[in-house]
Amino acid sequence: MNYFLYTIDSNMKIDLDSENEWGHFIDPDSFQIVEITDEVPQGSFVVIKEREYIEDIDRTVIQTTYGIIESNKFQPMNKRELSKFMSIACGIYILNFDKLPPKVMIEKQLKLDKPAQLAFIMSNRDTFHLKLEKSALEGGNPIEIINSIMENQDFTSTMYDREERWKIEYAKSSRSKCRTCDSNIEKGTVRLGEPHYYENHLNYRWHHEDCVFFQRLEKENIKGLDNLEDDDRKRIEEKLDV
Ligand SMILES: [Zn+2]
Incomplete structure (x- = not known):
């Protein structure tokens, strides 16, 4: 990757090659998705795409880099690891706001005493699978907590009834x-x-x-x-x- 990072106060500046790179960060408190144009706040989840021509196969491919801005550094990690951090943030969001974060849906039917399996659908290409254990909900039972917030919401956002195609x-x-x-x-x-x-x-x-x-x-x-x-x-x- 040819972007570089340095710190301005508590934000980090990410320079992307505008021709071949683009990226978004997700605010862990609000789950808002923001296009990276300049600075990225601490704690943000980062998804960067890079278009790359591979001569051997004469194809252009898109590589994705995932990571977190932490302790003034960009910590790269794989998608699964990032999903774990998102799961923790999702639990905190649910406890704070009594609803699911934007673009988060129930992926699999909720089962008693099992972690809740949710999906954060960032875009057509990027779905993150989140797993909410009791510990992410301060010991509360995921099925009870999620069922009760769904009753308060105007509609049930499940993967099954929402068109993403x-x-x-x-x-x-x-x-x-x-x-x-x-x-x-x-x-x-x-x-x-x-x-x-x-x-x-x-x-x-x-x-x-x-x-x-x-x-x-x-x-x-x-x-x-x-x-x-x-x-x-x-x-x-x-x-x-x-
Ligand atoms: Zn047009």
Whole structure:
């Protein structure tokens, strides 16, 4: 990696190569996801992506680096280790706010006297599997605590009823605007929609085919490919394969 780090007060500066690197940090207290542009606060969970061309296989791949900003240092770790830190932060969030953190959902059915298995869906590509033991909830039983906060929430956010897949289709009209380039998407052309929830209603944020960075997507996470004409489907699949 060619980013470097130094400290400004309690924040750290992370310099990313804007062409080939991008990243986000997650505030452990609020679970807000923030794009890294400059400084990252202490304690943040960090996810950095790097686009890299590998000559041997003539392919561009995306590498992910995970870590935490701790004691004025960037501590790299693997995704599982980072998930453990997130699980602890998730327990604290639940005890503080009586609700699940944003983008955290119940992944597996809750069982008595078993740790709760939750998922933090940061993006299409990055899901963190969280495991909440009793110890993360000050000895409380995960099933009781989570069931009681779910009753207070307007809806139950489980993996089963929340759409996380993108959608591909032919634009039904020329009225939709591309969220990337801000111009209209012509009727009948391929458009890709990113799922977005507003007050629990599913909406899509549409993009032109040429405005989507396909390497951030996976085929399994796009619905509607089979409804496209063969030529269009093949072209999209090739872009997804790169
Ligand atoms: Zn566009």
